[in-house]
Amino acid sequence: MTSLFEEVAPSEDDNIPVRRVEVRLNGERRAAKVEPRLLLAHLIRQGFQLTGTHTGCDTTNCGACTVLFDGEPVKSCTMLAVQAHGHEVTTVEGLATASELHPIQEGFKDEHGLQCGFCTPGMMLAAKALLDHNPNPTEDDVRWALSGNLCRCTGYQNIVKAVLWAAEKLRDADPGAAEGGDE
Amino acid sequence: MYPSRFKYETPSTVEEAIGLLHDGGADAKILAGGQSLIPMMKLRFAAPGTIVDINNIPGLDYMRTESDGTFRVGALVRHVDLERATELKDSQPTIAAAAHLVADPIVRTRGTFVGSLCHADPQGDWASCMVALDGSVVAQGPKGRRTIGVDEFVKGPFTTVLAPDELAVEAVVPKAQGVRSGGYLKLERRIGDFATAGVAVAIERNGDVVSRAGIGLTGVGSRTINAEEAAAAVVGQPLTPDTIERAGDLAAAISDPRSDHRGSADYKRHIVATFVTRLLTSMQPTREQSTEERVA
Incomplete structure (x- = not known):
């Protein structure tokens, strides 16, 4: 699969280190190795395959990519994935339980x-x-x-x-x- | 869209951040709220080689009023923190009025007050407020700290006098010389759009007499405009319809807007005059209030 997640993965010939990112995503601990320029929206969608978070304008205008970051709404296209290290992220997938809608x-x-x-x-x-x-x-x-x-x-x-x-x-x-x- | 490659640093002290800025030279950039920087990096208007993320530095998210009335805002205070600080309505009315008009509610949870000043966008709301309040920015570099008045701090569009290895650690609003009143008005086509025009007003009064006044203008020139002459027109006397109208005219005259899809230059000047007049008129004491003040 070609995805942005892979596209921005580090290449052999450059010395930009990848970073390990650990987040609590919808209550679950998830980890990934990412290049610093990967956006939080990309990590959620391509990395963790949670495609409920949508990227609309990709320019901080539309709010379609809004997720909760430590309980506050943020535009996930306007944060680096590495900034989420050690933080709690809630996406739309985290609203419902297995049996009940929020x-x-x-x-x-x-x-x-x-x-x-x-x-x-x-x-x-x-x-x-x-x-x-x-x-x-x-x-x-x-x-x-x-x-x-x-x-x-x-x-x-x-x-x-x-x-x-x-x-x-x-x-x-x-x-x-x-x-x-x-x- | 994603930014071009950069080295990502997460210092845990201000000193460490300054060291990293020093090593990175002009190619290093501070990341605070990132609500202007990250979009610019995605659009490749900015391509810093090193990002120094200060979000993990403890102790920069303070906002406090000193015992003498000086108000200090640390580098990691977000717009939403100021919006939620209801006590600012009395002590910092200009800032309280602007806090819920910056960008949109979601951007406000990340974007920072000091970062907005450093971004030096002529459309920035906070720079106009700080100009009106005669505020300053405290910059820390390898050689120590210096305090820079906001008017001098902004050199031009998106340009400040910060050295590449200086970090703006806080913004300072000086204590009021009298009783402070203030406000902020912004015309925008929809929430989150750039301002068609915006006006920040701050006045201080002893009794009815205005002892100090400041007026800052948003989005009507290539930088935040300090409408000094307009402000001076109301100083040294009580606010009257005549002095207020004169301040409005002078503020419109010093505006230097461009005609664009948000409106013609004449229209924007008209908005500036209207907003200055409206804000100052709202600060005129009613007959009862001014009697009470005299009795007190």
């Missing part, structure tokens, strides 16, 4: 929060970061938190509804959480 995923399903689905993984992780900080978001809070993620189907209305749906479901499941948030 409430955010359920919300996207129930409220028709996706059309082509390309932006969806990034939207859901940005939404997760919002709800982790603020379990009681207003519609404005949701729109603001998702303003770094573009949907080219322009389906924003239902994406916002989906996140508000998930917020309510999470509050119902854990009424105590609605009191505060993490701060």
Whole structure:
């Protein structure tokens, strides 16, 4: 298979050392040897074969490649894979359990929060970061938190509804959480 | 897209980072938030031979207000840290107003305040705030530390006076000489786009009289513009509709925008005048407030 992961692997004739990267990816310890210029998005997609993380614009605009890095949303096309060494990374594959969708995923399903689905993984992780900080978001809070993620189907209305749906479901499941948030 | 090859270093102290910068010469580059550097490397606008990643250096993520009121921001403070610091609304109103307008929410979790100053993009929001606040950058090199005023720090577009072996370790906002007010307004076509125009205002007052004022302009010239004359127009007297209008006109006059797809040069100048006027007007005390201040 030809992939970017292999393309940027070190060649014999140059002295750029490869680095060993260990990350906790969706709760699981994973390791890889990478050249420093490999991007986190490439490591996730080509290296670890988790293709739920999408690369859209590849220029830090669209947010399709958003993953959680130690709980904060980051654009994985704008971080080096080596920077993730020793850190926790959550991708869309880490949201659901074997038997159950995450409430955010359920919300996207129930409220028709996706059309082509390309932006969806990034939207859901940005939404997760919002709800982790603020379990009681207003519609404005949701729109603001998702303003770094573009949907080219322009389906924003239902994406916002989906996140508000998930917020309510999470509050119902854990009424105590609605009191505060993490701060 | 991926960057061209580079050597990747992860120092654990500032001194080690400076040593690596020294060894790398002009070909070495600091990686902090990377939200401008990595896109530029991917587009091959930048191709540094050595990347010195400072993210593993402990003790650079502080932001604190000293007992005398001086505000210090370490090199690893992210935009989101400033956005979440609700206490800044009173002590640093200009910075608090700009924090949630920088880039987009996801970029803000990585990008750094000091890194944004060092990037010296004429579109940078923080440089305008720091110009308005008469702030400075502390650079550390092999020979020690020096403090550089932001206005002097930025030489031109994407160029600063930092030596290749100097690391900007913190940004400093001096203490206020009176009661500080401030704000930041930015016009952008959509969140994350470059500013059509942006204006940072900071004033300090004793009673009603403005004792110091600063106005910084974003995206309307080949560098961050220090609208000194506009700021001087409101100093030494209380804010009045006349002085405010004059400040707006002078700020528009010193702007040097280009006509482009974001708007004509005239339009951008008009925005600058409007924003300066709007910000200063919002800082005018209401009749009740000014009476209270006099009683106090």
